[in-house]
Amino acid sequence: MTDSSLRDAAPEVFWTSRFTPEISDPVPDRATADLVVVGGGFTGLWAAVQAKQDDPDADVLLLEARHAGYGASGRNGGFLSESLTHGHGHGIARWPGEFPRLVELGRRNLAEIAKTVADHGIEADLRLVGKTTFALAPHHLGELAGLAALHERLGDRVTLLDADAARADVRSATYLGGLRIHDSGGLVDPAALVNGLTGLAERLGVRRFDRSPVLGIRRDGGGLVLRTRSGSVRAGKVLIATNAFPAPLRRIRPWVLPVYDHVLVTEPLSASQWASIGWEERQGLTDNGNQFHYYRPTADGRILWGGYDAIYHFGGRVDASYEQRDATHQLLARQFFATFPQLEGVRFTHRWGGVIDSTSRFTPIFGTAHGGRVAYAVGYTGLGVASSRFGARVALDLLRDEPSELTRLAMVRRRGIPFPPEPVRWPVVALTRHQMIRADANGGRRGAWLRLLDRFGVGFDS
Template sequence: MQLRSDWTTALADAQPVPYWLDDPGRPRPEPALTGAESCDLLVVGGGYSGLWTALLAKERDPGRDVVLVEGREVGWAASGRNGGFCAASLTHGLANGLARWPGEIHKLEELGARNLDAIESAVARHHLDCDFERTGEIDLATEPHQLQELTAWHAESRRHGLAEDVEYLDADAVRAEVDSPTFLGGLYDRRGVAVLNPAKLVWGLKRACRRLGVRVYEHTPALTLKPYGAGMAVRTPYGTVRARTVALGTNVFPNLLRRVRSYTVPVYDYALMTEPLTDDQLASVGWRGRQGLADSANQFHYFRLSADNRVLWGGYDAVHHYGGRVRAEYDDRPATHAKLAGHFFICFPQLAGVRFTHAWGGAIDTCSRFSAFFGTAHQGRVAYAAGYTGLGVGATRFGAEVMLDLLAGERTERTELEMVRRKPLPFPPEPFAWTGIALTKWSLARADAHGGRRNLWLRTLDRFGLGFDS
């Protein structure tokens, strides 16, 4: 695609920081841990996974002594810089869930819907000022083969008694919702997705945890995890925490359990945020329902409106660096930001002249089945959840429930799930992991350019259940 100068000019003043975190209301971090602490439950990680775990632990048992440690500041990583799509899905989409767990897909859909309802309830109960809007989401077709795939999938899901609240929209109907010359049709899930301000959610969860008595320490990385008597001990730079049980919510960062590390790889995702749209600009697009949007290509875009009517536009490039490295310099990728800007103005030519104020990126963790996995270690005293692959805004609350069930040794409707009991296939060591991911990305781009036709490599991955489906 030839990049026009007016597209790239729109990026001239964009700040290379996540829009959500560039907030004068950002709370000050809590002091670092110094000395020795002891508790019933230690939570490692101050993103959604850790914060939901700490909050739910106190709600289940107000007398439980809970400590949370975060290596930098809560929400500084994926939890504070994502697109803010809070989905009911626990399985990275109904198609993925039906393919992998056909026998329990109805239960997974039910649990996912209940989980999203519980998040909405928690937002109200704990006064989490995070711009939560239950807008729903439209999955869009922008190519004829995508439209065929969406209509076929809609019919198939209905045959299984699923997606009953999902409505098919033809080109006229979808463009009546949001107007783009590229939209050929879509599936509108009216209840299964909310949008929110991800950083404000993190900060609100932190406040709620502290109100319930959770002791939160920031700038406190967990360095080692070892058994200590009947519990566990975690060493930090300036102290130690001894706990009866430990929940690990570190996701993209190296797990304290070395044997878990091969199950995830970091992938870099990138996004732009526009200046606020004027009333006339917003009217030219429509978007009165403020739905979340995503196209259905393999290399897809996701986009939504912020509370002040900016457009967040992200996705498409998913970059894995050799060796699974996570480095700050990878967060800024001008070539990808320029590509995204060009795609934005193709989608919305009526917004020519709009400027971008922020352009950022960062790592998320993914696993070979594209949805979270769970487990325990050290005779059940340590639990972990990881591999959310972009679903962490919503699914981490479910993962927190699972970790607490596992630490309690309870058999619940969650722990009985095959999804919870079984892990995905691990990634191979380098150079095989990088080669396989690079080949997969090339194959997905090729499929997008050739009517959705999947080559031998993708069909082989499909056969062995290794994700990477559209």
């Protein structure tokens, strides 16, 4: 079944396969700008848009190594999360004192995204439909019950599902229960959102140049000089939004772990096939394992199915050849049909992978360099579709002369622990991944290694 279902799957991203991106010229030599944003994904686009909204007269220049949305921004699952802390459980454990404020900021951030999309007519299939997390093992039930109680204390509308209710909602015999979060978060077409933000940035006056990787940054008098393949660019200030890709500011690299995540998309399902699985509200779905799946419908009636494996390559290498991994795509296909055996015979039309910027604390890190003239926000660990806007706002605030409400947050001021250098990094990541798989198979009981990482707020995730 697996081989036949994947036989015709194109090795390309479903979201971006439906149109050809408009790729601009490289930046000319000796260009100048008040602010240069490095990276044309969600963080960079939101930074450029907000910078122009803050000061319409500012000269903002956006540099991208390939084209807007080439990286994770154009190839993710399209889940919008209100959480800025990789989930409420992680947030309250790591930042208990300011957690209520972080929840409020996350809600405001998502509301501002929805408002921007509506106000500017961005057609990105944005739907604030919440999500459901399913229990696949008995120990997940207690975890979801605790999470439900936390969401209720925060004012979220949630429903804790027993096995019958979970299977009545989405018909899979693998579900032992679930947690339906009705109003928090939703879904979006990520590539369409990239296109919409790119158009908005240009209408606001942002100058955008593709095929312009930044190779280095140095101070020069009262400003900065960025070295690109086509020449130098002079800037008053720089905002780095390279995320999983090697940053031109080398001090960022030890904090970011690039891991590869993989995805499948089915052909459009027939009405009878959809009826066989229910899923009437068409919300986003995940399961509750350490290694988890995420899945969702598309606007044209397909199912996107991804996650589970998080593959790190020695040396933190980022290479397009890693985007196709037969073993992982075959594993995902087997797991898909184990979840929905009633869909036997459905074929996958697209398969791809992408690199995610993970940090040891699961959330972005922020900082400055070159006397405060450079700021960065990197490391969203798979939840950057919405929180990248918040990260961009923080980085812009860091470039100002005065502290703000956001730059005073402990989440912004502290960065956690960097990953060790190679050759230590690879075996540490491999050990952690092995122990996570073992914990999932052992009733959720975390061994000594994972407990040690928990003590220091350190982990590995996608």
